Amino acid sequence: MDMTHTEHAPLLRRLRAGDWIYTLALAGGALYALGQYRQFMDTYEQAILLLTLPAFALMGWQWKPFRIYLAACAGVALASIQLYQGDLARAEQVFFLKYLISSQTAIMWMSALFFIATGAYLLGLLARSDFAERTGSVLTWCACTMGIAGLLVRWYESYLIGTDVGHIPVSNLYEVFVLFSIITGLLYLYYEERYATRRMGAFVLLVISAAVSFLLWYTFSRDAQEIQPLIPALQSYWMKVHVPANFIGYGAFALAAMIGVADLLARKGILAGRLPAPEVLDDVMYKAIAIGFAFFTIATILGALWAAEAWGTYWQWDPKETWAFIVWLNYAAWLHIRLTKGLRGAMLAWWAVIGLLVTAFAFVGVNMFLSGLHSYGSL
Amino acid sequence: MRHRSTARTLYELLSSMRFAISLLSILAIASVIGTVLKQNEPYNNYLNQFGPFWFPVFEKLGLYAVYNSVWFLVILGFLVISTTACILRQAKPMVRDMQSYREHAREASLAQFQHHARFPIGQTSAASQTRILDYLQRQGFRSRVNPREGAVLIAARQGSWTRIGYFLAHGAIVLICIGGLLDGNLPLKLQMLLGDKRITNGNQLISDIPESSRLGLDNWSFRGNVFIPEGKSARQAVLNVQDGVLLQDLPFAVSLRKFHLEHYSTGMPKRFASDIVVTDLRSGQSFEKTIEVNKPFEVAGITLYQASFEDGGSHLTLRSHALAPQPQEATRHLKVDVGDSLALQGEAQGYTLELGSFRPFNIENMADETAPAEGSALERHLGSGARSSARKDMQNVGPSIQYKLRDNAGQAREYMNYMQPIEQDGARYFLAGMRTDPALPFRYMRIPVDANNTPDSWFALRRTLLDPARHTELARRFSLVALGPDTSDTMRARMQETALKTLDLFARGGFEALGKFIESTIPAAERDKAADIFLKILEGSAWEAWRLQHPDAPKTPDATLDRFLRDSLNSMSDSLHYGAPVYLQLDGFEEVRATVLQATRSPGKPLVYLGSLLLVLGVFAMLYVRERRLFVLVKDQGEALLALSSNRKSMDVDQDFARHRDALAQLLDARPAASPNPAPPQA
């Protein structure tokens, strides 16, 4: 009885020593960053930094492994920065930088780890091996760690190129693809723990692998990994909140779609006994779309606020905006369908899968096929 | 009676969930159209794209401005109506539901709940009640007690906020749509209908725009561009409407002190900023301000944004080099401003120069991209994100101009010239680009530079080599040098004749003419040899032409001169297809920039922003505030009936029910003897 009660007692009373150490470390890190780099930030950026503090604290309190994850990311990134000693050329000279934790290498490791994790989850699902699935989990955690560390180091490297070039790595298609892979991975890991099943991993990791494949193609054939300075329209604190919010949305929608695929298979009796029950899948799908919808709403609004500042209108039906609107309407319709009795089950799963196509078009298709003001990530 | 029921049916349809879902889907599909077809292009582009039959059809359908078209606005209007109807229809039941605890629920109906359970009570009804109320309070429920015969019902609820979320989010949609309508071009359409405003042609001076196309200061919603060259001022904004423009008066004058344009070393733009002075027309007060991208500025209810920049009529000096073999004057200076149209004199009489654009610098990748890269592909992509694995060598290759030459018949070709010579393949050239169609890329003629870094020697050589009057002399000199002193006169005459023919053909049509001649007169087996001979003749004659101009030149050319001659022949051949009587060399410039500001007045913005805030709050409340109703019927005969309901069906509800059931069962089961005064459970 005490167990059930502690789970539902007010949040602050449930915190343990570990949580407080985590919180103190977070606060210390943020204050250090603020003290050290304040001259590079405007008021809004400082506010954003300070607001991420409670957000991360809450996440760590609610989802304990996240605390260790953040510590690992910070550790790898700091080690890399330490090795750089402020000199970009050392990326070529120092073994650990060149082959482990410089930004590009870390992102390559992330890619490799995601691929192997996909394989492990698939093996686990098909060969009914719990061990393989547990390996998949660990590898996914490692991939996400390398990814975030890679992005953090990339951020640092951009400042080494020149203070006028330095910027947060969420400014082009290459960087957001890395972000997308990580966010989708983390969202999945969260649900894996919440629903205590690793059986959905094979499906979600497939979509991450697809994104990583695109990322590699983009790197090898287009040299997209090169850090570019920001054009004037992108020099805005809005970018720092708009883009990550958007990718929480995209990541969640992608996850929901893959759960939809699993759901459809389960309903057909394929892999039955191995896949979680349709009710569980349905629930995860709803949760993912709900969080995706909430963040996508915020992201679209932030985009509108930014557009008002950069282009003079909060909405002008630029193709990217329009497709964001279409994605949003699509999931609004999905949520309403779910509310109407009778329209559940396979129909919802199909709709979520089709939703991924719409989302993918808004994400990359618009850059490939349509031109407009959002042409920074043109292929 | 009948009428009322039709209205009722309509209302029910509009406010139904099915209608909402259909509407959202239709709106999504309709939005796609405007992203497939590029919007708000000049009508001529559409005419070219669709042809004269479909162009007016698509125009009628409003496909060139979908999001302003009547049918799209009607769909949006339906969304507003449907959402409003939905709110109205839900309002009463939801508010009632929010207030009620449903404490009169009957045991029979509680027993019908999907989530219900019965368990024994091991204590008095009163003690149970206290414990239950205590528990419910700790769990964040608010409750009400309803005593009835032989039992008491405790009805509790939490998370009714989720219903408020519904009103916030759906009300927000209505607000945002209304705000958007105010800021869209509906107000303008109304003014054009009611106020007799007419759009006019964009290609005229601002002062020539008639009164019927001017909008007054009382216009409360607009978005237009203000074009201001450095040192000039503007007091009107230009609104692009359909295929024309309208003029919007501003309550102030804006003048541009200076436009700042900064670039990164890669040539990417870094900063656009305008130093402006705004003068209020009524009070005469003025103040200074710098506007940048992402840093707009609001004055008199109008927001000014840095939209783009253009050339503001830079002053250029050009040197015109005649391309005719025997020009009246070989070169001539002229002054022209960017944007001007100028009837040319002298050699280019009959042509109009339209100076399109001037760029003060051009940054190009000058690296040799064909050179092999080091290391494996993977290795090249490891390390920092700063290094590019492709070869890059970004260099500023200097200013350039782009212009059109239009002949008497109205035909125009477009040209693009760089001011400075550019190094390519180890030699330096003036690149002269030409194209006959704006859709094509430029084709470049490479004019080699001389020792003084000018194109002058090339022009002089060209005049000599292409002038038929000099061909006899050149052929004679060539045959003398080529054949040596003890050749027979007939041989020499034959050689001279061949040289003359070669020069004549080359002067008419360059290498192409020579090639055709070879193909039509010489058997296939000997063509290569013949081509070789022709080339030797041309190179030799070019050298003789050079010596004619430079009497003190050595007997044979050195490597540099040799290269110069060969390059010269190539570009001379190209120059015969240049299609212009002159080559215009950029000689000097004084740059004048102009800024393009966007001026907007958007009365709907506060509504939209408020709506957005409410939307976020509402969505979070609807999705994350969980409504739960818990009923505990405590019966005197020692039994409790627990039931739980929620407005959403999900696994959380199942889990919550199980948790409450277990907790309450344990709480109520405690025997009074075992624990007469149980302490409240500690967290």
Ligand code: HEM
């Ligand atoms: C762009 C337009 C709309 C958006 C973004 C929107 C959004 C939402 C969202 C996010 C929910 C919550 C879903 C959930 O909890 O799973 C919801 C619920 C609901 N919506 Fe909409 N909606 C829109 C238009 C409409 C329209 C036009 C109607 C009416 C015909 C409507 C009727 C409802 C109803 C009745 C609910 C259930 C409320 C409840 O039970 O608490 N919505 N809407």
